[in-house]
Amino acid sequence: MSASDKQHHYAVNVTWTGNQGTGTSAYRAYSRDHLINAGDKPAIAGSSDPSFRGDPARWNPEELLLASLSACHKLWYLGLCAGAGIVVTDYQDAAEGWMVEHPGGEGQFTRVLLRPTVTLAKEADGEKARDLHHTAHEKCFIARSVNFPVEVEPVFVTAP
Template sequence: MDTKRAYKSFRYKAKIDWASARRGTLSAEGKSHIVVGSPPEFKGQPDVWAPEELLVGSLNTCLMLTFLTLAQAKSLVPVAYESEAEGLLENVEGKYRITEVAVRPRVTLDNTAEIERAREIMEGVEAQCFISNSIKSKVTLTAEFVVAARPK
């Protein structure tokens, strides 16, 4: 017997207000405002968040949250998680697009015995990440696993 699972749908809202030149304010109800604009490469200022950075940051955040969710389901609690991500903006057939994003998480664990389990969890992260499932970019996830240093 084939049973179908009912999935929920969710909507997310964001508002943008143009301020001046190539700057605006990104907001959503009940959240901090973010000053956004063009990156310097497109006549913007370096001190504001650009859409390209927000996209890369969204992917990096989603991969972290997906890892932590999957780890929690397997009773794995990392000591620390930090990650750097870099997106490549290229002109493809006359249109700019983020073609690839390299994500390099560093997961600190309590002991060596947890490394293999953490590695197995990380292998399923990209396929389950909402943002990586929503973009065309090639995503490369290269994780490093380390054991927390013990105080002497």
């Protein structure tokens, strides 16, 4: 970190809410449920993936990682478009991630694919709009922090 770099700090509280009376007395004796809090923001109800005895109605860490990558890219992209005079009227990302689990239980993500569908105003420069996805990817804080490939395959639509 150089002297001109700004440092940011983030804090969340994760509280396990899954003690069903006997704590972790056995693998099946407890719920994986938890609450994620940050300041006065609404809590996020979390659990593990259903493959790991989690509640499918709650967010799991893998989904939150994927959502973080998608949202970070979108925020950079929209800001870059605004700065370049490219009008985006809609943005939806159908992001996917792949994780491998090894026989011992450990694992990691191996790839994430962001598939944003971007609606551009009629007069928008489509080539520049496409190029800005590359710039957004290079600048995304979350994508720069992970050790697996994050790919972006945008689709463009022109507003009526």
